[in-house]
Amino acid sequence: MTRKFEYAPAPESRSVVDIASSYGLFIGGEFVDPSGGKSFKTINPATEEQLADVAEADAADVDKAVRAARRAYERTWSRLSGAERGKYLFRIARLLQERAREFAVLETLDNGKPIKESRDVDIPTAAAHFFYHAGWADKLEYAGLGPSPRALGVVGQVIPWNFPLLMLAWKIAPALATGNTVVLKPAETTPLTALLFADVCQQADLPAGVVNIVTGAGATGQALVEHPDVDKIAFTGSTDVGKSIARTVAGTRKRLTLELGGKAANIIFxxxxxxxAVEGIVNGIFFNQGQVCCAGSRLLVQESVAEDVIHRLQRRLGTLRVGDPMDKNTDVGAINSAAQLARITALTAAGEAEGATRWSPPCELPEHGFWFPPTVFTGVAQTHRIAQEEIFGPVLSVLTFRTPDEAVAKANNTPYGLSAGIWSEKGSRILAMADRLRAGVVWANTFNRFDPTSPFGGYKESGYGREGGRHGLAAYLDTEGTH
Amino acid sequence: MSPSSATSRARELLGVGSLTNKALRTWLHGLPGVDQVGIEARAAALATRSIKTTSKEWAIDTAIGMIDLTTLEGADTPGKVRSLCAKAKLPDPTDLGTPQVAAVCVYGDMVHIARESLGDSGIHVAAVATAFPSGRASLAVKLADTKDAVRAGADEIDMVIDRGAFLAGDYRLVFDQIAAVKEACARTGDEPDAHLKVILETGELATYDNVRRASWLAMLAGADFIKTSTGKIQPAATMPVTLLMLEAVRDWRELTGELVGVKPAGGIRTSKDALRYLVMVSEVAGDDWLTPQRFRFGASSLLTDLLLQRQKLRTGVYSGADYVTID
Incomplete structure (x- = not known):
């Protein structure tokens, strides 16, 4: 008998989900054709297979969507009691759970992430956000945000491709719970679960126009951001686009929250x-192929244990299973797009050219689709681009430190400030470090854990505003009576 | 290995002139800590592996071959032991290609019955010894218990550590007892020594840090296997505890080059559970441990479920409890 445990293919069935050949825009409670008649294709990044034709919304479509949202706000949504709004949110949450498998399969097909992540993280957490915010809908007066917090009106939301449905939930759940109506633009490479969510809105009998979904690329997002009748913009995505949105919104009455890039330090004492800690490093940078704004992309390890930690990490990476995202045993899936793959490839080439040592476990990558092996750079200095720039891929930069002060200095020495991790068995050290790290989220002896009750957001160029928890509600409420 | 050579090797590994409690404490407490939330999350993540078709066939047969088929009851009789041995040799009379189990595990007074029943089948006789399950007896009694089982033909001795001494910080006492029992496992002449499995009784050690320290202490004293539980205490084997012990043997190999086996025992009843343990063995310790020489399941009812699942794979339909023999 051989003594090697080979896992036979264990593919999740894609028959649970029906993908239409083309999709319209979801405006005013129904799917409509785009006024310009234009469309774009969305593909499976693991195979480059074309999945569907998706409508491209232009400024006229966005205007139609904003009008639908305004109408729904004035005539229906703002007149409902909090308890009534909550009922819709609870209904959506339950539907997401009931249709979880369908959403998970579709998310994996459109995004390239492993099915075990969409199944065990993305979809359950998305449902949890709706459940959590459903509970707040009739308790906003008691949220500690003032005696009578009021909705802002129509909210324009632009979300990224790394957690398509989860980011939708982070945006739509608090907006609806606080009484706003929504026009949401999903990312152009991952529109399908947002369109399936439109189906859930219909199924839940959500009043027409409360949620509108306009698909398209940068121009569609820009039309939404520039629309004069939008009261608030919420954006998650790159720092470059975030800055451009901030410039557009500057001087208008619009409110703005931004959740942008990161270059988190994961600090191992x-x-x-x-x-x-090794599991935390793996989860920090290889979860979702490292395409996570709060990824632990900089490993700061104390010099006295660096050799041991790197040895254990490399041994562990040898067991990661890279490949077909639909296989239930896949740990690392496909990169979301050719453009993202090109960026990762360019930055890792720079890492090598600047003198860092590159290492990847032996792994065979599929022939088609967009793939990048788990990669670790050792001998990285603060000045290297791979220590400074957000790579947004499965690439870890390892730096060392000698003292807690040096760890803090290096961790904070970045334009970003979204998240950080601390690994130590000493509680007092963890608390002292957390106080000094300029990052919106600090994880202690864990990494990449998300919960709807916990606010998430950045310092510095990682953005402003919080999502989740009581703090997240404030981003969608007028608490000073000034609006 | 004699107790004195175990001690001198330990002194060398620890880099100390005298193997005092203080030296052992410094060494054991210098091992990395274990984060409870993290290790339990890792075990739960490994449990989501999906083992299908050909891998399932392979894993079920591998698991059957790793079973220490066990009966440890006050009511054990020669007849009960003989029928268990018959099942060990012929687990499924409807399919003679079914692998044999690794060993039959009994109390010391049943060793000669098992030895006689198993004959030259190649299946080992394992005996629990050292005042199993509590271990509350003098060293002299524990050694006599061990020697008696070895003399009666036991291939393997499953001893218990003195948990009281361990929890009181008397590591040297625990070390000495293991080393002495190891010596009592020796046979003269060409006869192979009995292998020593050291039961940590992790359910009484309370913390993962303690499990890691007890694992290292047992290996330092000469254990051939480290085993989770007697099966008489709850919780018995759990995935996180076994994961931790697999990390210990993996790290011990890197330190010394020796491969120590791991045996979870108690509470593993279904094929699904067994397959999860094998996934853990493969991904944590490595495929070198996927052999009965290095990994065992201490179980009684597990075999029945593995046979049911094996029949299902062979025939495509579930048979039922009456199609698998009771021991």
Whole structure:
């Protein structure tokens, strides 16, 4: 008998989801054709297979969507009690759970992430956000945000491709719970779960126009951001686009929250629970192929244990299973797009050229689709581009430090400030470090854990505003009576 | 290995002149800590692996071959032991290609019955010894218990550590007892020594840090296998505890080059569970441990479910409890 445990293919069935050959825009409660008649294709990044034709909304379509949202706000949504709004949110949450498998399969097909992540993280967490915010809908007066917080009106939301449905939930759930109506633009490479969510809105009998979904690329997003009748813009995406949105919105009455890039430090002290820290490093940078704004892309490891930690990390990476995202045993899936793959490839080439040492475990990558192996750079200095720029891929830069002060200095020495991780068995050290790290989220002895009750957001160029928790509600409420 | 050579090797590994409790404490407490949330999350993540078709066939047969088919009851009789041995040799009379189990595990006084029943089948006789399950007896009694089982033909001795001494910080006492029992496993002449499995009784050690320290202490003292539980205490084997022990043997190999086996025992009843353990063995310790020489399941009812699942794979339909023999 051979003594090697080979896992036979265990593909998730894609028959649970029907993908239409083409999709319109979801405006005023129904799917409509775009006024310009234009469309774009969305593909499966793991195979480059074309999945569907998706309508491209132009400024006229966006205007139609904003009008539908305004009408729904004035005539229906703002007149409902919080408890009534909550009922719709609970209904949506339950539908997301009931149709979880369908959403998970569709998310994996359109995004390239492993089915185990869409199944175990993306979809359940999205449903959890709706459940959580459903509970707030009739309790806003008691949220500690003032005696009578009021909705803002129509909210324009632009979301990224890395967690398509989850980012939709982060945006739509609090907006609806606080009484706003929504026009949401999903990313152009991952529109399908947002369009399936439109189906859920219909199924839940959500009043027409409360949620509108306009698909398209940058121009569609820009039309939404520039629309004069939008009261608030919420954006998650790159820092470059975020800055451009901030410039557009400057001087208008619009409110703005931004959740942008990151270059998180994952700090391993010499007294860390080392085997769990290795898991945290893996989860921090290889979860979702590293295409996570809060990814632990900079490993700061105390010099006295650096060799041991890197050895254990490399051994662990040898067991990662890279390949078909639909296989239930896949740990690392496909990169979302050719453009993203090109960026990762360029930055890692720069890492090598600037003198860092590159390492990847032996792994065979599929022939078609967009793939990048898990990669670790050692001998990285603060000045290297791979230590400064957000790569947004499965690439870890390893730096070392000698003292807690040096760890803090290096961790904070970045234009970003979204998240950080601390690994130590010493509670007092964790608390002291957390106080000094300029990052919106600091994880202790864990990484990449999300919960709707916990506010998420950045410092510095990682953006402003918080999503989730009580703080997240404030981003969608007029709490000063000034609006 | 004699106790004195175990001690001198330990002194060398620890880099100390005298193997005092203090030296052992410094060494064991210098091992990396274990984060409870993290290790339990890792075990849960490994449990989501999907093992289908050909891998399932392979894994079920591998698991059957790793079973220590166990009966440890006050009511055990020669007849009960003989029928268990018959099942060990011929687990499924409807399919003679079914692999045999690794060993039959009994109390010391049943060793000669098992030895006689198993004959030259190649299946080992494992005996629990050292005042199993509590271990509350003098060293002299524990050694006599061990020697008696070895003399009666046991291939393997499953001893228990003195948990009281361990929890009181008397690591040297635990070390000495293991080393002494190891010596009692020796046979003269060409006869192979009995292999020593050291039961940590992790359900009484309370913390993962303690499990890691007890694992290292047992390996330092000469254990051939480290085993989770007696099966008499709850919780018995759990995935996170076994994961931790697999990390320990993996790290021990890197330190010394020796491969120590791992045996989860108690509470593993279904094929699904067994397959999850094998996934863990493969991904944590490595495929070198996927052999009965290095990994065992201490179980009684697990075999029945593995046979049912094996029949299902062979015939395509579930048979039922009456199509698998009871021992």
């Amino acid at each position: 010499d007294d860390a629970p080392v085997d769990q």
